[in-house]
Structures are given as structure tokens and as C-alpha cells.
Amino acid sequence: MKPEDFPDEIRPFIIPEHKGNLVYRCLGCGREYGIEKLLYTCPDCNKVLLLHDLNFDRLKRIPGEKWQRIFDYRRMTKIPALKGIYRYHEFIGPVIPLSSVVYLGEGHTPLIEANSLLQEKAGLRFFFKNDGQNPSASFKDRGMASALSYINYLVKEKLVSDVLAICASTGDTSASAALYASYLQPHIKSAVILPHKKVTPQQLSQPLGSGASVFEIPGVFDDCMKVVESLSEKYNVALLNSKNAWRILGQESYSYEIAQDFEYDMNNKAIFIPIGNAGNITAVLNGFIKFYETGIIAVLPKIIGVQSEHANPVFNYYSEPNAKKRKFVPVNVKPSVAQAAMIGNPVSMPRVIHLVDTYNRLAGKENVFFVEVKEQSIMDWQITANRNGHIACTHGGECLAGLAVAVTSGLVSLKETAVLDSTAHALKFSGFQEMYFENTFPAGYEVLPDKSLINFPILIHPEGLDKVPAPGKPLAGNDFNIFVKRVSDEIAGLLDLKKR
Numbered sequence: 001m002k003p004e005d006f007p008d009e010i011r012p013f014i015i016p017e018h019k020g021n022l023v024y025r026c027l028g029c030g031r032e033y034g035i036e037k038l039l040y041t042c043p044d045c046n047k048v049l050l051l052h053d054l055n056f057d058r059l060k061r062i063p064g065e066k067w068q069r070i071f072d073y074r075r076m077t078k079i080p081a082l083k084g085i086y087r088y089h090e091f092i093g094p095v096i097p098l099s100s101v102v103y104l105g106e107g108h109t110p111l112i113e114a115n116s117l118l119q120e121k122a123g124l125r126f127f128f129k130n131d132g133q134n135p136s137a138s139f140k141d142r143g144m145a146s147a148l149s150y151i152n153y154l155v156k157e158k159l160v161s162d163v164l165a166i167c168a169s170t171g172d173t174s175a176s177a178a179l180y181a182s183y184l185q186p187h188i189k190s191a192v193i194l195p196h197k198k199v200t201p202q203q204l205s206q207p208l209g210s211g212a213s214v215f216e217i218p219g220v221f222d223d224c225m226k227v228v229e230s231l232s233e234k235y236n237v238a239l240l241n242s243k244n245a246w247r248i249l250g251q252e253s254y255s256y257e258i259a260q261d262f263e264y265d266m267n268n269k270a271i272f273i274p275i276g277n278a279g280n281i282t283a284v285l286n287g288f289i290k291f292y293e294t295g296i297i298a299v300l301p302k303i304i305g306v307q308s309e310h311a312n313p314v315f316n317y318y319s320e321p322n323a324k325k326r327k328f329v330p331v332n333v334k335p336s337v338a339q340a341a342m343i344g345n346p347v348s349m350p351r352v353i354h355l356v357d358t359y360n361r362l363a364g365k366e367n368v369f370f371v372e373v374k375e376q377s378i379m380d381w382q383i384t385a386n387r388n389g390h391i392a393c394t395h396g397g398e399c400l401a402g403l404a405v406a407v408t409s410g411l412v413s414l415k416e417t418a419v420l421d422s423t424a425h426a427l428k429f430s431g432f433q434e435m436y437f438e439n440t441f442p443a444g445y446e447v448l449p450d451k452s453l454i455n456f457p458i459l460i461h462p463e464g465l466d467k468v469p470a471p472g473k474p475l476a477g478n479d480f481n482i483f484v485k486r487v488s489d490e491i492a493g494l495l496d497l498k499k500r
């Protein structure tokens with residue numbers, strides 16, 4: 001729809017103005033810092049930061065219902081900068097001019113309701129939100145679009161030049177960072193640091209294909225994170241991990257989209273999020289809080305964070321019911337099929353603690369919960385979901401395993417509807433599916449296949465049939481007819497087909 005065709009009361013709001021007054025705010029000492037510089041931790045006390053709009057209250061002057069209409073109409077515009085996460089510009093990056101927005105097709109991923117068979121198995125009505133349908137096939141593109149739009153803005157304002165963007169990754173951050181940085185050639189180059197042999201071949205191919213410098217080091221993600229932290233403290237590089245608060249802002253779009261897709265009715269909704277470095281759950285909490293404070297949603301949905309038993313520091317922290325006695329202890333991770341969440345010392349833990357408090361206080365009750373799941377259950381559920389029309393990654397399977405736990409333990413009730421985050425595309429983690437089908441999981445994973453879920457290709461080469469086609473050597477005439485008949489007869493036999 002063209003701007004002139006919008007209703008009079010909406011038209012002035014379709015193209016967002018860049019106003020707002022963003023500052024970094026320290027979660028430790030509360031100090032605030034301007035955004036002209038890239039900052040990741042408080043220069044004073046070294047704690048993590050969140051971006052805060054000092055003029056946020058101006059957004060409350062527009063009634064929630066009007067915001068709903070603005071977003072619904074904005075959905076109809078053809079302006080590229082407003083097609084992705086910046087549909088919610090005022091909430092995500094109000095200081096970023098549309099001319100600096102980097103849009104590669106991220107956001108607005110489909111919400112797919114599970115079929116009745118799968119809902120029956122899980123015990124509750126639920127949807128997958130397929131964040132694997134982002135450009136680099138994971139939700140990380142939401143935060144990367146935000147971080148790189150901001151850097152693009154700094155470049156255009158000549159506040160920085162020749163940026164080297166750097167990140168540690170369990171696979172998907174580097175894929176996303178390399179993709180977005182490559183779009184901003186020649187101003188931005190990227191380097192990624194990965195734990196050797198701890199990312200899937202697909203994830204490794206992504207930053208290589210985007211032309212990033214790729215470094216593999218011994219250890220796990222937490223070790224890579226220490227290396228990039230050290231680099232970003234000593235050298236002039238732009239850190240793209242979710243320690244970078246711009247990443248969090250962009251990932252808030254996930255909550256805004258869920259709200260919009262349910263017509264802003266968050267009654268009886270339970271949102272399941274897998275937790276690794278805890279950037280995603282931070283963003284989801286913050287997003288719903290902002291929509292709640294501006295009256296765009298009337299209730300805060302229930303949030304359920306899910307972790308594997310093999311990487312469960314956040315679950316452990318909250319398993320102590322007495323808030324005063326809680327103490328954060330990093331864990332040594334064990335092998336996990338939810339590989340992108342295999343993190344023992346999440347950088348965003350202070351943000352989570354802060355936001356869970358705020359969220360529960362605003363909700364007037366305990367409204368954020370944490371569950372842990374078995375590796376076995378993650379794989380069983382992922383494969384079961386995908387046998388019912390989904391494209392869930394292992395982390396999507398983790399969410400579904402978490403839903404099953406939440407149903408059994410009474411954390412959710414039958415009147416609720418769940419939304420599960422399939423954070424990446426199934427294809428990125430097809431190696432785990434293969435190990436499941438071939439029963440070749442190394443013992444550390446503690447996964448054995450359920451026989452009824454195993455699937456293999458069957459090679460059809462009828463006995464004694466020696467004339468078969470090959471590339472560049474087609475069969476013709478009677479040989480070809482014999483080939484087609486023998487092969488189709490054998491397939492019909494295996495499938496037990498009835499003659500017509």
C-alpha cells in the first residue's frame with residue numbers, strides 16, 4: 001500500500017521519525033553512557049549493559065490500540081527498511097535513520113500450529129515460530145540486523161571507519177555476523193572464532209562462504225568468548241556477541257511479532273525459549289515488558305526458559321526457590337545436541353536476573369519459569385515434530401521437550417497455548433539426526449534412537465539387473481523398459497501397493 005492510501009490518522013505514523021535518546025545503562029552501578037562509541041561493558045564496574053531510551057515515555061502518549069493499528073498498517077508498506085525488524089522502529093532503534101537500516105530479509109518468521117496428532121502427543125495446543133527461516137537460518141539475524149544497522153549508521157556519520165567486526169560463536173552468531181558484515185563491504189570486515197569441531201559443517205561453511213576470517217581454537221564456546229573479550233578490550237574491534245546490547249534490541253522483535261500475530265492478545269500464552277548465552281531470553285523478556293508498558297499488550301505472557309541437563313546453569317540458579325539464597329555457579333558443559341546452547345557461563349545472566357525480577361513484579365505474580373530436559377528427549381521430540389510437518393532444529397526439539405515437562409509438572413494448563421522457538425533451521429543440525437538414525441551418538445550425549453523413529457534411504461538395485469542408467473549414459477529401448485519395470489515392481493512390493 002502506498003503512503004497516500006493509508007487512513008488519515010495513521011499516515012503521519014507510517015514512516016517513523018528518528019527521535020529517542022538511547023543510552024547504555026549499566027546493570028551493576030546504574031551509570032549511563034552515550035552511544036557515540038561502541039561499548040560492551042561498564043567502563044566503571046565492568047558489568048553488562050542494556051540500551052535504554054531516555055525518552056521512552058513519549059511512546060506512552062500514543063494509546064496502545066493506536067500502536068497496534070500503526071504496526072498493522074506498516075505491515076502493508078513496501079519500504080524495505082520497514083519490512084524487517086524495524087517495523088517496530090520506535091522500540092528497536094529509534095535513533096537509527098531508515099537510510100542506515102540493513103535489511104536482508106530477517107524477521108516476521110512464520111508461526112505454525114502443530115497438527116492435532118502432535119498436539120495430542122505434547123498434551124497442549126502449540127505453535128512453532130520458525131526462526132530458522134531467517135536469511136542465515138537462525139534467529140541471530142534479528143540482533144545482527146540491529147547491530148550492523150547501528151555500525152552502518154556510525155560509518156555514515158563518519159564516527160568510525162574500517163570496522164573489524166568480531167565474535168565468538170557456537171555456529172550461528174558467526175554465520176549471521178559474517179553475512180551482514182559482508183553486505184557492508186568494503187567498510188566492514190569480519191572475523192569469527194569458533195570452538196574446533198564444535199560447530200556443524202553447515203555452520204562452518206556459512207562464514208567461510210561470506211568471506212570472513214575464520215579461526216578455530218581448542219575448547220568450547222566459553223573459551224572462545226574469553227578470547228574475543230580479550231581482543232575487544234585490547235584492540236579496536238567491534239564485538240558482535242550478545243554482550244553487545246544492540247543485539248538484544250534487535251532480538252526483541254521476536255516478542256513484538258508474536259504479539260502482533262496473536263492480535264496482541266497475550267492471555268493464556270506461554271512462550272518457550274531455549275537458553276544458551278541467555279541473550280535471546282533477555283530480549284524476549286525486555287520486548288514483552290516494553291509492549292506491556294506502552295499498553296500494546298494488556299497482559300504479560302508466561303515465559304518458560306529451557307535448558308539441557310548438559311548445560312543448565314540458569315536452570316540451576318532458579319531451582320533454588322528462595323530468591324535470597326540463589327547463587328550463580330557456572331557449569332562445565334557436557335556434549336549437547338542443542339549445540340548452540342552448550343554454554344556454561346552465560347554472559348547475559350545479570351540481565352536475566354534483573355529482567356525476571358521486573359517481569360514478575362509487573363505481572364504481579366511469578367510468570368517466568370525454567371525447566372531442564374534430557375538430551376534423549378530433545379532428539380526424540382525434534383524428530384517427532386519433523387515427522388509432523390515441522391522444520392525444527394534441535395533447539396526447537398528442546399523447547400518441545402520443555403513443553404512436555406511443563407505439561408507433566410503442571411507449569412502450564414490446558415487453557416494455555418504455547419509458542420516454541422525453533423531458533424534455527426533443521427538442516428543446520430542434520431548431523432545429529434544422522435547419528436540418531438545410525439545409532440552412532442558418542443556415549444557422552446546419552447542418546448539412543450527410538451526404533452520407530454529411525455529412517456534410512458533404501459537402495460533399489462534389483463538382483464541380476466546389470467543394465468542401469470548412469471550420468472551421461474542413459475538407457476534406451478528395451479533395456480530402459482526392463483529397468484523401469486524391475487525397479488518399479490520392487491518399490492511397489494516394498495510399499496505393499498495394490499494394483500488398480
Ligand SMILES: *Cc1c(COP(=O)(O)O)cnc(C)c1O
Binds near residue numbers: 138139172173341424
Ligand atoms: C544462539 C542460539 C541459541 C541460544 O541463544 P542465546 O541467546 O545464546 O541464549 C539457541 N539456539 C540457536 C539455534 C542459537 O543459534
Ligand SMILES: [Zn+2]
Binds near residue numbers: 026043044045046
Ligand atoms: Zn557499572
